[in-house]
Amino acid sequence: MKKKVLKALTEARDGYLSGQALCDALAVSRTAVWKVINQLKEEGYQIESVPHRGYRILKRPDVVTAEEIGSRLQTETIGRQVVFYDVIDSTNNEAKRLAETGAADGTLVVTELQEHGKGRRGRGWVTPAKASIMMSLVLRPQIRPEHASSVTLVMGLAVAEACREFCKVDARIKWPNDVVVDGRKICGILTELSSEVDYINYLVIGTGINANLTELPLEIAATATSLTLQTGMKIDRAGLIAACLERFETYYRKFLQTEDVSLLLLQYNALLAGKEGRVCVLEPGKEYIGTSHGINERGELLVEREDGTIERVYAGEVSVRGIYGYV
Amino acid sequence: MKKKVLKALTEARDGYLSGQALCDALAVSRTAVWKVINQLKEEGYQIESVPHRGYRILKRPDVVTAEEIGSRLQTETIGRQVVFYDVIDSTNNEAKRLAETGAADGTLVVTELQEHGKGRRGRGWVTPAKASIMMSLVLRPQIRPEHASSVTLVMGLAVAEACREFCKVDARIKWPNDVVVDGRKICGILTELSSEVDYINYLVIGTGINANLTELPLEIAATATSLTLQTGMKIDRAGLIAACLERFETYYRKFLQTEDVSLLLLQYNALLAGKEGRVCVLEPGKEYIGTSHGINERGELLVEREDGTIERVYAGEVSVRGIYGYV
Numbered sequence: 279m280k281k282k283v284l285k286a287l288t289e290a291r292d293g294y295l296s297g298q299a300l301c302d303a304l305a306v307s308r309t310a311v312w313k314v315i316n317q318l319k320e321e322g323y324q325i326e327s328v329p330h331r332g333y334r335i336l337k338r339p340d341v342v343t344a345e346e347i348g349s350r351l352q353t354e355t356i357g358r359q360v361v362f363y364d365v366i367d368s369t370n371n372e373a374k375r376l377a378e379t380g381a382a383d384g385t386l387v388v389t390e391l392q393e394h395g396k397g398r399r400g401r402g403w404v405t406p407a408k409a410s411i412m413m414s415l416v417l418r419p420q421i422r423p424e425h426a427s428s429v430t431l432v433m434g435l436a437v438a439e440a441c442r443e444f445c446k447v448d449a450r451i452k453w454p455n456d457v458v459v460d461g462r463k464i465c466g467i468l469t470e471l472s473s474e475v476d477y478i479n480y481l482v483i484g485t486g487i488n489a490n491l492t493e494l495p496l497e498i499a500a501t502a503t504s505l506t507l508q509t510g511m512k513i514d515r516a517g518l519i520a521a522c523l524e525r526f527e528t529y530y531r532k533f534l535q536t537e538d539v540s541l542l543l544l545q546y547n548a549l550l551a552g553k554e555g556r557v558c559v560l561e562p563g564k565e566y567i568g569t570s571h572g573i574n575e576r577g578e579l580l581v582e583r584e585d586g587t588i589e590r591v592y593a594g595e596v597s598v599r600g601i602y603g604y605v
Numbered sequence: 606m607k608k609k610v611l612k613a614l615t616e617a618r619d620g621y622l623s624g625q626a627l628c629d630a631l632a633v634s635r636t637a638v639w640k641v642i643n644q645l646k647e648e649g650y651q652i653e654s655v656p657h658r659g660y661r662i663l664k665r666p667d668v669v670t671a672e673e674i675g676s677r678l679q680t681e682t683i684g685r686q687v688v689f690y691d692v693i694d695s696t697n698n699e700a701k702r703l704a705e706t707g708a709a710d711g712t713l714v715v716t717e718l719q720e721h722g723k724g725r726r727g728r729g730w731v732t733p734a735k736a737s738i739m740m741s742l743v744l745r746p747q748i749r750p751e752h753a754s755s756v757t758l759v760m761g762l763a764v765a766e767a768c769r770e771f772c773k774v775d776a777r778i779k780w781p782n783d784v785v786v787d788g789r790k791i792c793g794i795l796t797e798l799s800s801e802v803d804y805i806n807y808l809v810i811g812t813g814i815n816a817n818l819t820e821l822p823l824e825i826a827a828t829a830t831s832l833t834l835q836t837g838m839k840i841d842r843a844g845l846i847a848a849c850l851e852r853f854e855t856y857y858r859k860f861l862q863t864e865d866v867s868l869l870l871l872q873y874n875a876l877l878a879g880k881e882g883r884v885c886v887l888e889p890g891k892e893y894i895g896t897s898h899g900i901n902e903r904g905e906l907l908v909e910r911e912d913g914t915i916e917r918v919y920a921g922e923v924s925v926r927g928i929y930g931y932v
Contacts, residue, residue: 374705374799378698398801424751427802454802471800472701474725475754475781475920479797593802 279304283314284349287325287335296332340490342388342411342515350520355384356415356527357520363389368396369414370470370484376416377472377480383418386523396484398455398468409504411487411515415523417530418480423473425537426481427593428577430454430469432529433483433522435542437465438549440521441487447508450551453579454593457487458551462503464488485522489513540575547572557581557598559591570598606631610641611676614652614662623659667817669715669738669842677847682711683742683854684847690716695723696741697797697811703743704799704807710745713850723811725782725795736831738814738842742850744857745807750800752864753808754920755904757781757796759856760810760849762869764792765876767848768814774835777878780906781920784814785878789830791815812849816840867902874899884908884925886918897925 282304287295300311315325315333322339338346344360351357359382366372366389373387391407417429434451441449441457441464449465452458457465465487472479488494490513491504505513532541539546547553550572557570559581568581568589579591579598591598609631614622627638642652642660649666665673671687678684686709693699693716700714718734744756761778768776768784768791776792779785784792792814799806815821815831817840832840859868866873874880877899884897886908895908895916905917906925918925 371705378701398804423798430802469802470806471750471798473798473800475757475796477725 279306279310280314280317281345281348283311284318284323284345287333288349290332290334294328294331294334299332338514338516340408340512340515342390342413342519344388346516347386347388347519350516351523352520353384353523353527356530357384357386357523358382359385361385361387363387365389365391365393367394368392368484369412370396370468370482373414373416373482373484374470374472374480377418377482381416381480383416385416387414387416388412388519395486396468397466409488409490409492411485411489411519413519414482414484415526416480416482419478419534421478421534421537422476423471423478426471426473426478427454427469428533428539429481429483429530430467430593431539431546431573431577432533432542433467433469433485433526434465435546435549436526436529437467437485437487437522439525439545440518441465441505442549444518444521445505445509445511445513447505449549451546451549452551453573453598454577459503459505459508461551463498463501464503464505464508487518487522489515489518536575538575539573539577543573543575559589559598561591606633606637607641607644608672608675610638611645611650611672614660615676617661620661621655621658622661626659665841665843667735667839667842669717669740669846671715673843674713674715674846677843678850679847680711680851680854683857684711684713684850685709686712688712688714690714692716692718692720694721695719695811696739697723697795697809700741700743700809700811701797701799701807704745704809708743708807710743712743714741714743715739715846722813723795724793736815736817736819738812738816738846740846741809741811742853743807743809746805746861748805748861748864749803750798750805753798753800753805754781754796755860755866756808756810756857757794757920758866758873758900758904759860759869760794760796760812760853761792762873762876763853763856764794764812764814764849766852766872767845768792768832769876771845771848772832772836772838772840774832776876778873778876779878780900780925781904786830786832786835788878790825790828791830791832791835814845814849816842816845863902865902866900866904870900870902886916886925888918 286300286303297308297311301308319325324337326334326336344362347360369387369389389412392412438449438451438457441447447459449457449459455467456463468484470482488504490506492506494502529542552570553572558567566583568583571580573579581589581591613630624635624638628635646652651664653661653663671689674687696714696716716739719739765776765778765784768774774786776784776786782794783790795811797809817833818831821829856869879897880899885894893910895910898907900906905919908916908918
């Protein structure tokens with residue numbers, strides 16, 4: 279109900295929506311509408327009420343509640359269900375728990391504070407409260423498990439584009455898991471999979487974005503940045519989440535068509551950090567320098583070695599460095 | 606403590622172990638030993654006590670408790686922790702929950718009754734109480750996720766060999782997930798994986814064995830059988846579990862050495878049902894007949910088509926039938 283009122287107000291053409299129109303659209307009484315409007319005001323929404331015109335949202339609070347995100351999403355399956363927590367251990371862990379108990383394809387988990395944020399391989403991921411975006415999607419693609427890793431690339435592309443368009447920053451993709459601005463990390467993506475040999479139970483894709491951080495912890499200050507630090511502006515987090523998820527839905531559908539990124543190659547490589555630049559590839563027991571030619575349809579990074587041979591670098595135990603601002 | 610007493614009694618050389626020896630070995634009082642012996646008797650163990658010789662187990666109840674299994678296992682990591690439940694939704698689900706909260710590599714989950722037993726792709730798996738073996742192992746191999754599917758083959762080999770040696774039946778492997786006797790299923794294996802792109806969080810391998818079923822549900826009577834129906838004998842389930850896990854540990858180590866089944870190929874193919882026989886391969890949109898030449902080191906089934914070409918069949922959306930007793 280609250281989400282529906284918010285959505286109707288958000289989508290009102292000239293900004294105003296009459297109380298009667300709200301009653302009709304939602305099939306509830308004037309009193310019910312009035313109660314919800316008051317609840318919203320208590321939560322920090324500034325809503326004016328003008329005779330003969332109706333209600334209008336003047337200012338939204340910077341919240342990432344299920345209602346706020348839901349009211350701004352134009353997607354079909356991605357984020358159709360939003361689950362919000364003030365505090366949670368980690369959105370990926372919660373998404374996995376929800377998936378185990380039947381959460382639908384596209385369910386989004388969001389929080390204001392992660393107590394045990396997760397980086398890759400069980401490493402930590404530090405995020406101050408109420409300043410970051412921490413979200414995890416539950417997906418149930420009917421694809422082969424070995425094709426699932428490219429979903430990370432799809433999300434990277436969606437986040438980079440959303441940051442560019444919504445926040446006007448020069449965001450680029452640091453293959454395979456990060457998005458960078460000015461060579462410094464603003465987003466990390468962690469994809470986890472529950473599968474049988476030939477069947478995906480579910481996939482959880484976690485995305486952390488440094489949105490409104492005005493200071494960075496000392497240990498990452500040299501290698502990370504935030505959208506606020508880059509733009510000098512406060513980021514509308516719910517709006518950025520919606521921008522990310524809308525692009526993700528579009529690209530994810532293209533990915534599902536072919537089970538690879540062939541339909542996204544041009545866009546992806548156009549936003550790839552360091553393309554045609556020199557990279558240093560570190561694999562276990564092997565290290566070499568070459569030129570990055572972007573990814574292929576399977577999501578592998580093509581690196582031309584000095585002798586002209588092309589290496590296809592798989593997003594495995596490998597680190598590609600040197601061309602970006604951080605290692 | 607109970608497990609230690611059971612293990613000491615189980616491993617006693619001439620069958621007898623004096624109360625004093627038990628006290629010394631476990632560093633507890635005579636009263637403590639006596640209490641445990643009485644507990645065991647209450648649980649159905651027949652234990653005689655002979656002056657000057659000590660205690661001896663005359664008969665063990667057919668239970669699959671943590672103590673009973675633990676007292677009979679000679680493994681190092683596999684089953685070092687055993688968790689037993691009278692009733693659980695599914696041992697795979699419980700193993701996954703335990704793995705999420707940190708269960709060690711090798712943890713075994715066993716139950717007497719599954720309320721929602723799991724077959725592949727979310728299908729059900731029917732198992733009457735107290736007659737079957739239902740167990741799931743938590744593994745944490747440091748291998749690439751795409752190599753994990755072969756662990757199913759390793760367990761298939763271990764179960765087939767254990768059934769042959771422990772129960773004296775002509776058990777054979779039905780690639781990739783089942784073990785059959787006389788062309789009928791006695792065992793199904795379901796492997797599930799939680800992973801990041803290049804990293805395995807954990808792997809759960811569930812094994813269901815039709816042990817002491819004296820009747821089979823009508824819908825599976827034509828395609829399944831049980832060890833009791835095949836041998837006319839009651840199966841010592843804890844003993845069979847120990848036999849499976851000991852073989853599994855040995856073969857699993859060989860698998861980890863190479864991350865494939867190259868060191869197990871001869872043994873596996875020797876026990877493969879229908880090897881060198883005719884098979885019908887059903888893939889989505891494709892069906893053909895050929896001759897099975899067994900698996901290769903990557904665990905793919907090699908099928909020679911009528912024109913002489915060799916197909917490598919991946920354990921994916923494929924069904925191999927016709928040569929076994931059931932489809």
